[in-house]
Amino acid sequence: MKKLTEMGLNRTGVDSSPIDSKDIIGAALNSTPTSLDGDEEIGKIRASYIMNAKPLGTLPVPGTIKGGVSTILEKLAGNRPELLIDKLGERLAFERTGTRLYEAIVQKCRVLDSDRAGIPVATLERFRDQELRHFGLVRDALMSLGADPTAQTPAADAAAVASGGILKVVSDPRTSVLQSFEAILIAELADFESWDMLIRVAEEMELKEIAASFRGAYDEEKVHLETIRSWLSDLMLTKKTAVKESAA
Amino acid sequence: MASKFFESRGQSLEKQQFTWREIVQQPFSKLNDDAFSRVRSILMNGIEFESVMFQHMLARASRDLRPHLARVRQVEQHQQKAVNWMLPPDQSPLETTIGYEQVAVEVTASIAQNEPDPYLAQVYRFGLLEDFDHLYRYSALLDRLEGKDANNILQSYTDILPGRPTIEEHRAALDNLRRPYDRRKAAPISKINVCLITAAEQQTENYYLNVGPLFSDPVARQLYAEIASIEEQHVTQYESLMDPDETVLEKWLLHEATEVYTYRSCLESESDPRLKKIWERFHEYELGHLHYVMELFKTIEKRDPEEVLPEKLPELLTFANHRSYIRSVLDAEADLRTNGMDIVKREDESSESIAYRNQVNREGSPSQAVAAGYRWIPGTELNQKIA
Helix, strand or coil, rough: CCCCCCCCCCCCCCHHCHHHHHHHHHHCCCCCCCCCCCCCCHHHHHHHHHHHCCCCCCCCCCHHHHHHCCCCHHHHHHHHHHHHHHHHHHHHHHHHHHHHHHHHHHHHHHCCCHHHHCHHHHHHHHHHHHHHHEEEEEEHHHCCCCCCCCCHHHHHHHHHHHHHHHHHHHHHCCCHHHHHHHHHHHHHHHHHHHHHHHHHHHCCCCCHHHHHHHHHHHHHHHHHHHHHHHHHHHHHHHCCCCCCCHHH | CCCHHHHHCCCCCHCCCCCCHHCCCCCCCCCCCCHHHHHHHHHHHHCCCCHHHHHHHHHHHCCCCCHHHHHHHHHHHHHHHHHHHCCCCCCCCHHHHHHHHHHHHHHHHHHHHCCCHHHHHHHHHHHHHHHHHHHHHHHHHHHHCCCCCHHHHHCCCCCCCCCHHHHHCCCCHHHHHHCCCCCCCHHHHHHHHHHHHHHHHHHHHHHHHHHHHCCCCHHHHHHHHHHHHHHHHHHHHHHCCCCCCCCCHHHHHHHHHHHHHHHHHHHHCCCCHHHHHHHHHHHHHHHHHHHHHHHHHHHCCCCCHHCCCCCCCCCCCCCCCHHHHHHHHHHHHHCEECCEEEEEEEHCCCCCHHHHHHHCCCCCCCCHHHHCCCCCCCCCCCHEEEE
C-alpha cells in the first residue's frame, strides 16, 4: 500500500516563497482594475446564453413507436415516459462506467497489495461484477419498454460529465488508495440515491416488475456505499468504526 | 574552424530512438515541481510543435528535401510527445493556461532583454504587455469560475496585474505586421529569438483553440476565443519579423539552431534531475539534427553554415522572475499602440485598428467582464469576502 500523504516540498501557497509573495501581494493591492464593475458582469453574459440555450439533446424515439407498434411505453404516455427513459439511460451508462471504475480500482489495489490493509481485492471484484449485472438489469428494462439501450440519453450525458473526474482520479497511477476511494465514494453516493429515486419513479408508473428487479441492485449498492465508507474510516481514523468490511 | 555553438556533433540521427515507455514518462508534479519546470515543458512543446509543422510546410513545397525532412521529423515528433506528456493530468486546462501565459510573460521578458536589435526588442516588449494582461484575465477566470488561485501555478514568480488591456489589443490586420530583420545584417541570436517566440505564440494559440470549446461556461468560451484571437495576431506579428528572403534551408538551419539553444537553456537551468536528463538527451538529439542540416546546407546550397549560425553560444534564456523589468515596461509602454509596422503612441494609432476594435467589441468584451473589479489576492477573492 502507498503511504498516506507526507510532508514535503509543496511549492503552492504564498508561504512557500514569502519574499516574492509579499512583493506580488503589494503590487496587486496597489493595482487598478481596467473596469471597476463587479463580478456581476460575468452574470450578464451567462444570463444571455442561458436564455438562448438549446438543450443537450433529446431522447431517441423508440424503434417500436417509429414502427407504430403498441408498447408499454405508449401506455405510459400520461406518466412522462420520457423521464423514465432518460433516467434509465443515465443509470445504464453510470453502471457501465461504474464497472470500468471498479476494474481500475481492482487493478490498483492488486498492485498495491491492499489486502494487507484490510481492503480485500476479492470484495472489489464482487462489486465490479455487481455493477456489471446492474448494467444488464437496466438494459433489460429499457428493452422491455421498447427503448434502445445503446442510445445515449441527455441525463446519461450530463451525469457522465458530472462524474468524469472520478475515473480520472482512480486511473491516475499517482493517486493513493485513499484518494481513489474518496472518488469512488462520490460515485457510490450518487449511485445509491439514484437507484432509490429510479425505483420510486418506476413504482409511481406502476412498473412493478421493473421496480422489483431494481430492489436487489439497490440493496447491493447500499452495501457498496457502507463498505467504502467503512474502508475510508479505517484508512483515516485510528479508532475503527463499527461497520466493518464483513458487511459486504 | 568550428564555432563553439555547434562544435559538438551530438547524437547521430540513426541512434535517436524511442520506446513508448520513454515517450510517456512520469509527469512532473503540479504541486511540488518548480513553476519553471512547467514553463520549460510548455515552451519546449511549442518549440517542437513549430519544428514539426515547419518541416511539414517545407515538405509540401520541396521534393528534394522531403526524405531528409521525414527522417528528422520522425524524431522531432516523438520529442514533442515526450515533452508535452510531462504535463500532469491533475492540471486542468485552465490551470495549464495559466502556465502557458507564464511562459509567454517570462520567456518574452528574457528575450526582450537579450535582444540586441532595438526595434525587435521593442516589438517583444509590446507583445509582453499583452500576454501579461492575458495572465491577469485568465487568473480572474480561474478564480471566478473554478474558485482556484492562479498563484498556485505561478508560485509567486509572476505578477497578476492588468497589462495593456486585452479589449484594446484588437487591431486591424495590417497593423499586426512588423518590419523583418535583414538576414544579411541581423545577429544570429536575433533570428533565433524570432523563431523561438513565434513557436511559443503559435503553440499558445493552438492550445487555446483546442481547449476553448471544452469549457461549458459561456464566459470562458468567449474569453478563450478573444485571447486566441490576440495570439493569432501575435503569431502574425512575430513571424513577420523573419526575413522572407531567407532560403528554406537557411530557415531550417535556424529552426535547428533554435532548438539547440532552447534545450541548452533548459538543461542549464533545470532543478529537477529527471527533467534535466530529458533536456540533456534532446539537446544531444538537436545537435545531431543541426549537423544533419548543416551538411545539407553545404551540399545543396554550397554555403557555409557559419554564415547563419552564431559563432559562440549566445546568452541563454533566463528562467527566473522578471517582475522588476516587466513593471518598468508596464509603466513606460502600456499605452503604446500600432500604426502599420510601427509601434506608436496611443494618439497615433491607426484609424483602421480603432474601427476594427469598436466593431469586434460592439456586443461587449469578455476580457473586461471576467476581470471587472478584479484584484488578485492570495487564496482567491473569496478569501477577501469572508475576511
